[in-house]
Amino acid sequence: MGLALDGVGESGLKFYGKMCAALTHEMKNALAIINENVGLLEDYNLMAQRGTPLTPERFSVLSQRMVEQIDRANGLLQVMNRFSHGVDEFVTRVDLKELLLFVSKLSERFASVKGVSVEVHSGPDKAVVTSSPFLLQNLVWLCIDFAMDNMESGSVLKLKAESTPEGGRLTFSTPGDLSAAITEFCPEFCERDLLNVLQAGIETGPPGDLVLTIPERIDH
């Protein structure tokens, strides 16, 4: 169990660091846009003082851009805050569709860099399990990252959460076949420890999908 926790700890720290780095990178982009628009405002002010006629629309464009970027930065901070609170309770009730939506939000920058878009779907019944939200987020991210590494730019990664008699099922579908890649992925990946701690299963579905099975409740 000690070894398993070491693997989980290492994977969790890497995941936490990677997500924080991506979110803060995005925040810097928002701040950079605000910075340039504040600079433009100063430029316009100087131009006006020198007698250059300026229309109110020019100021309106700048303020609109800044409001949009403040909203963007605020949204990123909310995601980061929620992510940080993911470790408040080690085990709690987790809505699997909400989990997919949240991790896809965390993955936005990575998906954008790879030119991939992510869609989240769900089955007819709400899938809720008692598990570790942070470790589930970590596992879902690893599956998203793996799927994106095996996708062409411009394609869509479809995520689906479904309720099952045993708990829940998460499916990762790409236009290609992930089954060949998974044989390469699974034996090596230290996240096998993560699967063990979450008592989750990983398999490939009929069209080459990646499927995670999550128990209704984990023992801890």
Added chain:
Amino acid sequence: MKPRVLIVDDEKEFVESLSERLALRDCDVQTSLNGADAIEKIKQTNFDVVILDVAMPNMDGVETLRQIKGIKPLTEVIMLTGQGTVETAVEGMQLGAMDYVMKPCSTPDLLEKIQKGYERKTEHEERIREAKVKEFISSPQSVLRQG
């Protein structure tokens, strides 16, 4: 002559605002929202300085830099990074980028680097011209050999 500057970044609002600010400061500015478009523009126009974002979808800043240096080795490149560390910017400088700036960037600092890049490129081109003139004077037939 105005420095010819190309800004390459996938953040449209950033590119628009920065290009307006540089144009107000007497730069001749064009913009690109991705590496592939930047390469096409660089093939068509002899830019003095390219301000190049490190993290872009599809073709990233480092790959774009490699291609720029393959097409126009004299064009000076300033890497633009939104990351907290300078690792990628340093990699860029090892591949021939002149310098880097971190987002959000200070305009006087960026302008100073643009001016430095412009002067370096102009000086480099001048040296090449002088070398060609010297070669012509010493051997007029060399012009014919060059076709």
